[in-house]
Amino acid sequence: MSMRLPKQVGEWISRDKQIRFTFEGKEYTGYEGDTITSALLASGVKVLGRSFKYHRPRGVLSLANHDINALVTDGQDTNIRADVVKLTKGMTLKAVNTDGGVINDKSKYIDSISPLLPVGFYYKAFHKPAALFPFWEKVIRKAAGLGVVNFNYPRINKRKLNDFCDVLIIGAGPSGLSAALSAAANDLEVILVDENQHLGGSLTYDRAGNADTQQMLDELVAKVSASPNIKVYAAAYAAGYYQDHMVPVVTADGITKVRAKAVIVSTGVFEQPPVFHNNDLPGVMLGSAAQRMIHRYGVKPFNKGIVVTANAHGYRVALDLINAGVKVAAVVDMRAQGQKDEQVAELVRKGVKIYTGFCVYEATPVKGKLGMSGAVVCPYDESTANADVAKAVTIECDGIAMSAGWAPAAALLYQSGIGMGYNNDIQQFVPNRFPKGIFAAGRVNGVYSLEARLTDGARAASEVASFLGKKVAAVSVESHQGTSPSHPYPFVHHPKGKNFVDFDEDIQIKDFINAAKEGFDNIELMKRFTTVGMGPSQGKHSNMNAIRILAKIRNLPVEKIGTTTARPFFHPTPMGHLGGRSFHSHRLTSIHGWHKAAGAFFVDVGAWSRPAYYQKSGLSKLETIQQEAQAVRQSVGIIDGGTLGKIEVCGPDAAAFLERFYTGVYADQKVGHSRYVLLLDELGVVVDDGIATRLADEMFFLTISTSNAAAVYREMQRWLQIWQLNVGLVNVTGAYGLINVAGPNASKVLSKLVSVDVSEAAFPMGSAQTTEIKGVPVRIVRAAFVAKQAYEIYMPTGHALSIWKALLEAGQSEGIRPFGTDTQRLLRLELGHHMPGYDTDGLTNPFEVRAEKALHMEKPFFIGKRSLEIIAKKPLTKVLVPFTLAVDYKGEMPQDCNLVIEAGGIKGRVTSISYSPAAKRIVGLAYVAPHQSELGNVFDIRTDNGGIAKATVVKTPFFNA
């Protein structure tokens, strides 16, 4: 049975474009411009979904994304909001959260056992006996949730853009459109956002049987489109308000993060359902939903219905219904005074019966609650919310339109830190204290008449203009006249309950009363105990009613109850939108391509990608590393160290700076020499180490370990600012490449490329030279981190690859081999060097790693010195020692982080361990108790599987280097 009306003025559908789709296995046809729901309603489908808890049949409630009665899946995606998602060709849809279909849902029995499941029932059941809880938990988990997630759904990365404006106006109803035009006229850059496909807000549907407003809307929209100062985002919602006026605007294509200098919130109001028995039956809907159906989609909401109201809006709805050919059997006005104006008179003229001081006591269901057959209306006592059932009248009808009041769509205002007060004239929370740059206009601001809303938009725009420093005339708006748009307590008590307040969560009036009885009589506790407002529509249709009920229970004014906190998001927002294109920045040295071609296995070190080793077919990782290490021990190897932090410390105070920053002395360091540097923090904890090479009287060249480079450089900058020394810091980490040539044949290889003498005698440990390789200026530092004979060669980074290749070529006859970081770790272990961050943790002090030699306590100051003086007075609790296992050790290989155990207690742990091909045994470093640390002492390491490995404290290096 088609419910499609003849063409409506201003409708959003294109009747020449038909779209076929299926729902629950049946084929239907809609038009382009339809939402899924409107197309189904037009086809006479009333049952769109099943409720979360009781699996009650549900139809349209708001048709505006203020409820989740209609959630569907297309087999790919789930929890699709049918009320607002556009119909597209070939959709194959099903309701979510059903067991066997939306009509024959096998879980519908839950509705009949609902008395067993009062508010908070799950806190009171299933836990005794405890052993059975896992069983019940399975049952509960199975019932939980809405749609089923499709694990094959493709990854979608939406674009996230940034945009800027003087004023962002959220909501393009009459007040928003007016504000945009006024702001633009004041030469402000405007971004105007509205969640609907078309601008206009309530102008697109609230007509009261009269299409004149369409002309006003067309004019407003035409002016907006013509204004070069206004940028419009339609079908876009403001997801939340964030600090300093940042509002993410969400569309189907992605998110635009709008940064505004000021924000006008003209988001309007959410219509709130009056609450009576069976107010959730398909056919019972909000008055504004009925209007949206008629005017946006040309769909007749029902054939014969009534309007239950408590404000003037209900009469407007009745006129719209009549105009659309609906037989309106009655208007039921819950107010004792009712309404007396021209619209009421017109309805009476049209033969509509007006029941003043009446309520809908209950809606009568058809079989299976799949729709309604009538309404029972009774005289209503507003003060007690009781119906006089003795005087009940039954009206046959297939639909009810409900208009009892509104709640401000104030989530964004709350997020901005606004203050709201309750206005008794309109029975609504309205803003009374605005943060800087935040403005409200229209119904969210408590302004209701169409004329006043237009003026209020202009008023807000003029306030924005003066906030932004423009001289503009002030605009004033009259306060609300006439009857209240909202009823203070539109509830009808019923012994059978099922008078729903929160449709997402199936929460009835008695749930609130019972929660309060149990002590949950604070709005936040009530929310948590009843879960009101915690469903996917986040209280849009339920929070205000919950507050009203609690106020009644506690006999307090609504204002005293307060509101729950409105958190982002305004509408639930997809993770693919929020995550967007996922950036994964990474740093590569200029030799990276070569490494990759050579089979490097890469690991991430901070942002860098580094070769851990170079894979060789037929060799395990371990074997490869051991081979690379042997190449260095026996002949020569090279490693790309370009990732190392490199800083030039220049100026007259360079040495003084280093002496304050590091633990050592540098004033007397000779040019052309390098020294060890050790960095502590103010607590005396080991942070980093490296090498300082003096290249000139006033210039030191420093290295920092790769993962600490950025942080250590930052600390240098900070301390330099505090100390105000005459020093220039130059970070050349990226500008210089570094290649380390190591092994007994290193000097032989190097000497083929440089003119300077790199022999042991001419270029001893701790010295540095500046020279050239193939015309490229290089700095060479003798260091001994991985081998006794090792040269660190620094060159402009653009030449690193050429020099890498030149070294490989020069070393070919010596069997030169590249090695990676895993091999480097083994090589330095064989020499007994500890690595900060690997063999130390966030609390290690230098005494624990026996770094006393590096500490120059006689200096007047260095970072961490004062703390070390305190620490030095305390007994050590652990010490890092080098150890070996027996040459013939056959047990389980101990691993890093295996524990050192003594007398059943933890004394320390292994920090580094490996088989050393050079020492021909397993070697390592471990923390042990001080009494275990003497040379030759034997201690126990417990392996993964609980075995004990006997370790002996030895001297380093572990082999005869």
Next chain:
Amino acid sequence: MTALIKTTPVAYAQHEQKPAMGVHNGMEVALSFEGAAVEKTHKQVLGVTDVSCFAKFGIKGPKAADWLAKQGLKTPDEINSWVEGAPGTLVLRLGGSEFLVEDQIKGNACNGLSTFNQDKTAGAYQVARADAAFILGGSQALNLLSELCVMDLRDSALASNAVVMTQVAGISATLLRESLAGEQVYRIWCDVSYGPYMWEMLLEIAQELGGGAVGLTARFQ
């Protein structure tokens, strides 16, 4: 001078696009990608060019501006701004007392600056530079940047002589707007090690928006 040729830091990321490489200013760079016609279109819509090969000279310290002036270069008066310091050479003032001098396709000032001697120049320190550098142009350039950069870079907000040290694609970068043969383009510099990543990000979005890689040849035709 060395006979060794440098390679652009972006080469690794460009490898799969198989550009025709050539040497400019001692560095091997991509001269062309898909041919003049295609690259011309890309240039109009959204073209990305690697110009890491442009010669650079960096200097910082309280006396840096004086020293540059002595070498006959014009330096910007305002912090975070740029001038054409010599014909075809940009001088960027990075913050208060640091400068980046970069010869453009026809500039030739950096060579003369290599005479800098740290020992004889108190209060000025040479900053070795090896930035990855890019030109971004075309009608969709701002669209791309609005995804990669949180700054308002529209003409109304970005002064024509402004140098912006900000983040692009999540990493630190320096950015400015200039006019190149009548076309408005954006220049982006980042640490050399991020060069491949920056190229990947710029190109990925450029391609989505109907643009693509533009070689050095097409860029300066």
Next chain:
Amino acid sequence: MAYQLLKFALGGEYKEPRFFRDCQTPKKSYDAVIIGGGGHGLAAAYYLAKDHGITNVAVLEKGYIGGGNTGRNTTIVRSNYLTPDGVNFYDASVKLFEGLSTELDINLFYSNRGHFTLAHTESAMRTMRWRAEVNKHVGVESRVVGTDEIAKACPQMDLSCSGKAPIQGALYHEPGSIARHDAVAWGYARGADSMGVEIFQNTEVQSIDVKDGQVQGVHTSRGYISTGKVLSAVAGFTPRITEMVDLKTPIVIHPLQACVSEPMKPWLDTILVSGSLHVYVSQSSRGELVMGSSLDPYEVHSTRSTFDFVEGLTSHIVDMFPFLSNVKVVRQWAGMADITPDFAPIMGKTPIKGFYLDAGWGTWGFKATPISGKTMAYTMANDKAHDLIHSFRLSRFEEYELTGEKGAASVGH
């Protein structure tokens, strides 16, 4: 159907009693005053009454009970810490939690799901082994597992994390559980109330009287209360209370944010944590994914939300679960975490006699609720720190004896 539900079907007046009395006017004096009606404060009150017979106790709550971090966390309970002291302490908490639904006669939905801490790097794997070894030593079930075992527990996850940070293994902690956080506070409130403890909501502490180094009483928005023992159990509000007694602490307040998705049919059975991607996620009994990330990077004493948080978190969630691209986030929120330099709590006595501190919980407060209540009650009753909390004393900082939890903190929660 569980028989407990039948009573609801019998009709008539709803007979469920109040969980706790609606206390409005405090007495002039109490044996002990507890500041903070969150899980910790209420648990301390409960155990003071139950274990030590001290029932003349007032709990003062500025807002409503359980409204602070108790109601703002991601409800994970576990004990796989790094130091033996930490493991022992949290293990005792897990054991109390396991019997708590029965003891408090409230279904806490204490749900044993197992807990994977994912390692994406070799160094993370080392930390996992370290934790596993210490856990095993103390008798807590934790072990390092490979990708095969992770894939079995969560076959939907992309173990390569979209190629961005391939998972190498994990620390698997079998006792890892989730619970209904609000109910923990409500259960303790009911238990304490039933033994005589008085709970005052909407009651703000304005100052604390100290004379000759001894606590004398508390000025509140409901008048002055005389007492010789005050416990501060206010998490993110700790600096505001310690300032009242001029007590210095190393605590800094950083917001910790979280969010939930819309409900979907259950598919994620375990609790997943990734230190590298700064993500933790589990699925609640309502079907929502409860997701969190690392602390906000700077000090703020409020519960404001940021968009950066949810952008970063969701991009990593989608890296791990690409199919969630179009699943929606419903709500985000924040709590105020009281962070210490060594990522361990500050518990016990202070230099001020009668002033006890239960603070520094950072992101681990919820899982410690029962044991902190029990040990603080002992400490207050005996004016002597409970053995389990000795290493968490405030004086450890002056003594340069920080606890070693720092290593585990990077992969915390």
Next chain:
Amino acid sequence: MKLLNCPMNGTRPLSEFLFGGEFREMPNPDTSSDLEWASYVHYRDNAPGVKKEWWYHSPSGTWFIAERNTLSDEVLATYLYGKAPDATKTTKPRAKKEQSE
């Protein structure tokens, strides 16, 4: 995303900055007692209020001081260390013609 005004570079989103912790005056290490020193390195002025803090603008490598209300998260002033708060007026950020915060 929050905005912060770098005294050298102008108003930027928070993502360009790193928080460097509370600004603390170091006591004289030569004259302070062990307890005073331990208190300096460990304890913090942690109650909410207007605090001096270190912030670092990453893209330009600029450390500066921000005076911020840690309760409202409102920044009252930013300036380079050692420069009087009004010294910020002498630097003209060039990124935007018009600054807003």
